[in-house]
Each structure stands twice: as structure tokens, then as C-alpha cells.
Amino acid sequence: MLEILECGGCIEPAHFFTLMRRTFRIAHLLYLEAEPYPDELKICRLHHTFGAYAAELYLTRGLYRIDPILKLALGGVRPVEWTTARHRFPECEPLFKTAEEIGLSSEGVALPLPSPAGRMALLAINVNMSAAEWSIYRRNHLRDFQLAANLFHAGMLENAAMTGGLNTREMRLTGRETEVLTWSAAGKSYWEIATILGISERTVRFFMTNARRKLNVVSNTQAVAQAVRHALIPTV
Amino acid sequence: MLEILECGGCIEPAHFFTLMRRTFRIAHLLYLEAEPYPDELKICRLHHTFGAYAAELYLTRGLYRIDPILKLALGGVRPVEWTTARHRFPECEPLFKTAEEIGLSSEGVALPLPSPAGRMALLAINVNMSAAEWSIYRRNHLRDFQLAANLFHAGMLENAAMTGGLNTREMRLTGRETEVLTWSAAGKSYWEIATILGISERTVRFFMTNARRKLNVVSNTQAVAQAVRHALIPTV
């Protein structure tokens, strides 16, 4: 199975999920790719096997706001054990209560996945077994999950790069736009940037305006925040 | 071994490398964390077992500029096979020639690792076996390498977050300072932030001024850039 993934043969989420469930004792899978924003999370891609009803409950009850797995997996690097997350964040009980209501297990693990340009992704794996069983199973197969997740994610990213680069094309900053943003992030004023780059102050403003438009923000401050978050400008 | 890593018991690179070489048939390891710049690469952390002579050759001969493994692993998600990279980039022959000169094998794999804030990292694994042997060995143990790499990387990042507390102590922001910075990073004006927080505009400016002073910067834009970079304000 891992060979199939490595050769890029599996870019269809449904196919990958089926393969995973057939190969391992997995109940459900969820793949999420998102962009972190100041006040929310912009979901770029979402595939899962939990079904429409579970998804509806998750959304209508606002469970995504308390989901500790999202916070931990999208912010970190280490695999996130569901039960560990549950114990560390008591306020997320409604989430697990809801899961139990509709007959979903609370055992599982979420694997953070690397993404370029500040995006984050995760593959969550839900199993239907006792805690003891899961502990052993996890020890044996976490490495398989991790590699499979990485390869699948790589396939998804490559596929996205192939088919729809519209996001990347829109958001791509030109050389000058990157430069003025970088200097602005360094605390320079328009006049200073103009002097540094040897161009007129008006031109600096022109580049900054274009950068703001491309980043879809309303102020230089917000533009710089976005640029730093998405690694569009170098860190000093 | 993987359990040791998962419990965060191995944060010393030398220790991890020894453990890896003892557990697997690995000749050399290299861990690199870097920040991608438009035209160059800023190395944040580098640990390896290739020895000083190899490192010197690598630097003096400028091999880092043609190294395809750096490009592929720091830009992608998929594990990079050394021989594949070699065939795809004929201009990197000097690199492998140099490796052979000093008795290093050309078989290996580089694993990209996720990092927050736009940084990239990789763990390169070099083995001393024939192509056929490596092919089989790799099939069996790539998943182990991937998981071990991820866990080690997680440990490194967590450790960095711990020890880098000297900045945090000096730069510690109060609750309100963090709030106003967060809203400013979201593109809100003083008036808007004042309305949101239910305080006067003057007070927002007061907090912002304090934040600027603590961060030792001259503008709100620079303060937000610093705050985002140092993760002083929430990303999500």
C-alpha cells in the first residue's frame, strides 16, 4: 500500500481512505488543509468519512471552536492523541459527548502535516477499539500512519499544484512588493523605504497598495502580519 | 526507540544520531532547519555526523548551491531519494563526486519536516549499502525513519521554545497589549479596537505604545511583525 502512495498512484481521497480502512483497522479518517487566520480558520480542503450527519452536528453545535485536536495538530508537529487532548482540555467534553451520541469512538490520533506557505494540514485517524487495544495497535502502526499520511498529503499538494494554481497565482507577490513589505515589517516608513530602494515615495506606496490588494487586507500592518504568517517575506 | 522519542526523551541531536545508527543500518545523518529566502537559505540549526572535513568541503566548494536534495526536501513534502535527485539534476554531479572522494555513499533519503512560521527542516539519512540492498531496506524502514524524524524534530522545536525563554521574559506582553496587537494584526484601527474591547481609543493607543516599547520597535507594523514571528499573538 505504501508503495502505491509513493508512486503517486493515489490522489483521490476516497480511494486513499478506502485503502487505509482496508489495510488497517481504522474506523474513520479525516484530512484537513487549512490556512490560519487571526480570528478564524480558512479551510482549503476537507475530506472525511464521518458522514454528513456528524459533519452537520460538528458545524451547527460549533464544536470546531472547542476542538483541541485542531488547535494542537495545526499548531504543532507531534502526533496528537485524542484522549490526551481530551484530558488536557476539559472544555472540549461536548465534542466527545457528541461523538459518543452518534456512536463514534473517542480513540484516535491526529498527524500534523507540513505545508508550504504557512498552511497547515492534518490527517486524523479514528479507530474503534478499546484503549488497551489501541495503545498496542498504535505502537505498531503509528509509523505506517505517519508515512502514509505524508505521502498522501504530498500527492494532494502536487495535484493541487498541477490543477489549480489560481490561489498561488493570485497571491504571488512581485519582487518589489516583497521588498517594501519586508522593509515595512522592519519598521521603515514610506520615505525611508523609498530612500533605501532608490525610488520615489509614491512608488513605494504603489507597491504596498498592490501587496494589500493581493493579500486582501486593509492596512500595511495586516499585510505584514499575513506576509510573516505565510512566510512571504524573510524573517529578520 | 520510537517510544523514547515520543516521550520527548531525546532532545540531544548527538544522542538521537547515535540511537538511530545503533538501531538501523545508517551510515550518517544530517538534521537541518533553515529559513528560505528569495535568493539564499538562512541556516537556523544544523547537526550532522559527516564530520568536519566533509562539512568544510561542502562549504568551500560551494556544493550547497547545487545540492538538489536541499531544494527538493526544503520545498516539498515527499521523501527525496538521493539517487533520484542525482539523476534529475545532472549539474549536481560535483556533489556526489566529492562524496565519493571522501568515501561517502551516494545512497540515502531526505525527509522533509514541517515547521511553523515558514521555516523548513529536513532529516537526511545516508546508508552504506548497495542500491539493491537499500531498495529493500528502505521499503521496510522508511516509515520508521519518517516517524523518528518527525518526533525528533518535534522535540527540537519544543526544546527551542523552552530555552528561547530569555526573549519571552523581557518581551512579555500583558493581556491587553496582546489583544490590541492581535486586532491590529487583523487590520483593525484604533477606533475599531476600542469599540471591540469596550474601552477608549486613547487606552488602545496606550497599550499599543507599551507594546512597541517592550518589543523595542518604532511602528505598529513592526510590532505586529515581531509579535507574529515570536508567536506572541495567536495565529489562529
Add this chain to the structure above:
DNA sequence: GACGAAACTGTCGGTAGTGACAGTTCCGGA
């Protein structure tokens, strides 16, 4: 040669940010 993308420039009027002046209130620790 046409075309688009990037780099570049000028002016005006309004709004937002910045520093410096000078305060009050509340709370927890020495």
C-alpha cells in the same frame, strides 16, 4: 508588433497613527 506584467511617478484630501504633556483606579505581593 501587440500584449501583459512589472516597475515606476505625480497630486489631493481625508483618516490613522505617534509622541509628549499629565493624570486616576485597582489589585496583589513585600
Add this chain to the structure above:
DNA sequence: TCCGGAACTGTCACTACCGACAGTTTCGTC
């Protein structure tokens, strides 16, 4: 009890930013 830190507020003058107006030039690709 005193003290420091955090939260909070007012006013003034200056500077920086920002949107909308309307352009030129240069470069590489088709």
C-alpha cells in the same frame, strides 16, 4: 502599609498612511 504593575483616560500637534485620480517605461513572450 506601601509599592509596583496593570488597566484606564484626556488633549495637542505632527507625521504617516491610504484611496482615488491619471499616467510612462521597460521587459519578455506570443
